[in-house]
Amino acid sequence: xxxxxxxxxxxxxxxxxxxxxxxxxxxxxxxxxxxxxxxxxxxxxxxxxxxxxxxxxxxxxxxxxxxxxxxxxxxxxxxxxxxxxxxxxxxxxxxxxxxxxxxxxxxxxxxxxxxxxxxxxxxxxxxxxxxxxxxxxxxxxxxxxxxxxxxxxxxxxxxxxx
Amino acid sequence: xxxxxxxxxxxxxxxxxxxxxxxxxxxxxxxxxxxxxxxxxxxxxxxxxxxxxxxxxxxxxxxxxxxxxxxxxxxxxxxxxxxxxxxxxxxxxxxxxxxxxx
Numbered sequence: 001x002x003x004x005x006x007x008x009x010x011x012x013x014x015x016x017x018x019x020x021x022x023x024x025x026x027x028x029x030x031x032x033x034x035x036x037x038x039x040x041x042x043x044x045x046x047x048x049x050x051x052x053x054x055x056x057x058x059x060x061x062x063x064x065x066x067x068x069x070x071x072x073x074x075x076x077x078x079x080x081x082x083x084x085x086x087x088x089x090x091x092x093x094x095x096x097x098x099x100x101x102x103x104x105x106x107x108x109x110x111x112x113x114x115x116x117x118x119x120x121x122x123x124x125x126x127x128x129x130x131x132x133x134x135x136x137x138x139x140x141x142x143x144x145x146x147x148x149x150x151x152x153x154x155x156x157x158x159x160x161x162x
Numbered sequence: 163x164x165x166x167x168x169x170x171x172x173x174x175x176x177x178x179x180x181x182x183x184x185x186x187x188x189x190x191x192x193x194x195x196x197x198x199x200x201x202x203x204x205x206x207x208x209x210x211x212x213x214x215x216x217x218x219x220x221x222x223x224x225x226x227x228x229x230x231x232x233x234x235x236x237x238x239x240x241x242x243x244x245x246x247x248x249x250x251x252x253x254x255x256x257x258x259x260x261x262x263x264x
Contacts, residue, residue: 010169014176020196021180033196036177040203043170047214052226059230064199064237071192071241075248093187101179108171115167116217127220128227136224143231150235157242160249 006046013039026072030065037061051125170211178204191244191254195237202233 012035019032037060044053121127132140177200184197206226213222248254 010173013173017177017180017200020200021184026190026193029193029196033199036200037203040177040207043173043207044210047170047210048218049210049214049223049226052210052223052230055227055230059234060199060203063234067237067241068192068195068199071195071244074245075192075254090187093183096186097179097183100182101175104175104178105172108175109168113167113212113215115215118214118218121218124220124223128223131220131224132227135221136228139228143228147231147235150239154238154242157239158245 009039009042009046012036013043026076027069030069030072033068034061034065037065048120049124051128167211167215170207174204174207174211177201177207189255189257191247191256191259192241194256195240195244198236198240199233202229205229 016032016035016039020029020036023029023032037056041053041056041060044050044056181197181200181204184200185194188194188197206229209222209226209229213219213226216222244254247259251259253259
């Protein structure tokens, strides 16, 4: 049962990622992106990262994807059917992409990764919080300043008459 | 199958390649942004997979969290720029938007 659901999530992720890249309609691309992000959240569950799976759904699907949909709606006239978009150099790009994927997969399969067997932890949130407050305190504070800067910058940039 | 590192690395490699393909071939700025999101997610998947198979180290999770934070900030600023571009040039085709001012 676990294997079947794992395989299903795997195919969902990769298949809808293909949909994001190949779909002609931008709205369809965004909807496919939703399923890709959902599939990645499922893979996080299989990797024992329950908190990250929740964060993935809350921030990526609830935040970033809605933002992207807003962007599509605001930059195209909704009444016009022409929300499609063209691509350039599909052949060369496809060949380069296949070469890149083959190269990365070759590296991933050939390298003898150092594996440490471990038990499934009882909780991950507490450990992440401890890491954030001890080893990663400075990056945590810098991230908060970055978010404030992005907030102000985005609001300033998207004002009508500056 | 759920207990092998390679399958996660393969999925991440495919997602990364597809994201790069979108960045390379798409003309629409928002579609390029979607490609960037795919690339960031592939990197995140690698972080979490290595955290899981490298002794359940929480540092990988923290790094993935930081990547998500950066992706949120990047999407907000990028969409603000794209909307500004659309107001000024009435297009979000990255090939037509090649000038720095109107």
